[in-house]
Amino acid sequence: MTIKEIAQLAGVSSAAVSRYLNGGYISEEKKDQIRKVIEETGYQPSAQARILRTKKACLVGVVVPKINSETISRVTAGIEQVLSSRGYQMLLASTDNDPVKEITYLKLFESYPVDGIVLIGTVITGDHRKFLKNAKVPVVVVGQYTKYANCIYHDDHGAGKAMGKLVAARLKSPSAGSADTAPSGSKYGKAAYIGVTKEDKAVGIAREDGFRSGLKAEGIELEPEYIRTADFTMDAGYRAAMDLLESRDDIRIISCATDTIAAGAIEALLAHRRKEIPRSAVGSATRMQYILDHSEIQVTGFGDNQFLKAVTGGISTVHFGYKTSGIRGAELLLDVIERGEKIPIEMKLGFRLVE
């Protein structure tokens, strides 16, 4: 069905139909004829052709590293809220943490085309910078700092530092339930850290550096043997934590770069303790309770994951304004799209420590 056919059936010109569709001048009489034909045929205009003509899609593309993430979904919720209130729709492309796919999808959106792109950033490669420099549509980067596009990022360093100080304070205070079981071999017991790739400036570098400096401010070193790297999955967190637990026996706190990794660390903690307690020692039904009771190792994260909080009662973590960054990001983007705002903007958002 094309506009031409509708015009013929209604006995008018295609321009008249176009006007009917877009609210231009048209007589009531012809309006009725056209409406009738459209209803009968179920005609729907091709967004495609319209966009080719008008260069306006009322559509924004969002490139995300993965789908199944509270963090991401908070950001997209913020974006969606702003977009829909201003008459835009949102399309998502998930890259599964593959920088190559990320470029591919950025280009897809660019040529598809959408009116603007939000990139929820992780690793910014040279290809990314090249793309950002030459992009034909406005792009806003959320979650990473870059000078090649408008960006909104979080105070990851500050958050890391705050967490480092918190951990230091915990290490210095006697353990809550049983001071007598404090690990030997060290004055306080050790802090361990599970980070992510350094290619991720925000999560990989800023959080870890901040964490280290937070500890240091309280006179505690983060020792290299107590550091592991994981990717952004629970499984990786599990493996890294298990590795830590099996190679060191004086760990008091395992701090993780994300709550998802922390969830894996918690799993590892449970599994590790289970190993250490012979099956016969306690009844199977109460083993978990026994394990928890005797575990003096704490886990901390970043991100304030609500799911984790619900089922575990909550770990120490950091709340970032992810929804806010989505909102601000979308607003920035629309400013460029609709008002041609040319002044580059960098925006840094704060955090809140959650104990």
Place this chain on the structure above:
Amino acid sequence: MTIKEIAQLAGVSSAAVSRYLNGGYISEEKKDQIRKVIEETGYQPSAQARILRTKKACLVGVVVPKINSETISRVTAGIEQVLSSRGYQMLLASTDNDPVKEITYLKLFESYPVDGIVLIGTVITGDHRKFLKNAKVPVVVVGQYTKYANCIYHDDHGAGKAMGKLVAARLKSPSAGSADTAPSGSKYGKAAYIGVTKEDKAVGIAREDGFRSGLKAEGIELEPEYIRTADFTMDAGYRAAMDLLESRDDIRIISCATDTIAAGAIEALLAHRRKEIPRSAVGSATRMQYILDHSEIQVTGFGDNQFLKAVTGGISTVHFGYKTSGIRGAELLLDVIERGEKIPIEMKLGFRLVE
């Protein structure tokens, strides 16, 4: 940058550039000239115009009810796997469980256009049926049965029934840790169920009916006072479970229609027990352990959520082949797109009980 400008700069016709881009006949000499110009200018063809011309986007749209869900991400992972291996890209649209938005995005994809659509279904309204009947592009529905499109769904009734039987067996056996604390007022203690809207045929009706018939097969009734309805969120699960716990004191098992709801129920269980135990009764650090130790109420779910399993040690749940349904769905869709397969297909996938 258009193909025409490139042609001028390279001193050839636009058709030659088009052939260069699409692998048609062209001399090495001209190939070089064109390549040079394209590299210099950073030209990128407009996918848009190409699609208008060729009616082929190599693109599939996926409409999902929400982003932040293990279930959904497993399905989309399956879809993506098939699509990318066959040279397609995937775009996502999230509807936030709003049936109206769902239609909007379906239409967007239809007219944008994509080559095919996968709808991860929840509620199928009259508007949905109308759309499916008249859709200009092939659509596959995943997760719900429908006769208006190719569909892949799961044996929710069977899964519910299996879970019902499992729960019945649990109710009949003495409670693991402390038979002496078995709730009074009933022979076995009661089963409660937190379901979702009946508008969702698969999750809302099939699972609950199956669950009920599973209990009944073992001679146990699911009583109306022990049933609540929640939406697909943890919060709703929390509220529903809290409501159950506060109104009934003989519940032994709370079965939930999804693992996400179950997570909320677990949270409620923790909070409820916490309330019942005066703060002074036990030290704060060991309260959680105390609570868990004395809770004889079990929670079950559906979906086999790995995050939940990791941080809680796992509840009884049902594993559905979500990734498989994504894979099959994408294959079905591509069969229609590429081979014009016309025979309608309905596909039902099984499940595995996870204790």
Place this chain on the structure above:
DNA sequence: CTGTTAGCGCATTCAA
């Protein structure tokens, strides 16, 4: 208010 016309950027005839 209305219809005719001329493209948007590209791929594909067709004739050379």
Place this chain on the structure above:
DNA sequence: TTGAATGCGCTAACAG
């Protein structure tokens, strides 16, 4: 092999 010409479906001038 190549280029000129045509049209995908639509909107925006323009002249009526």
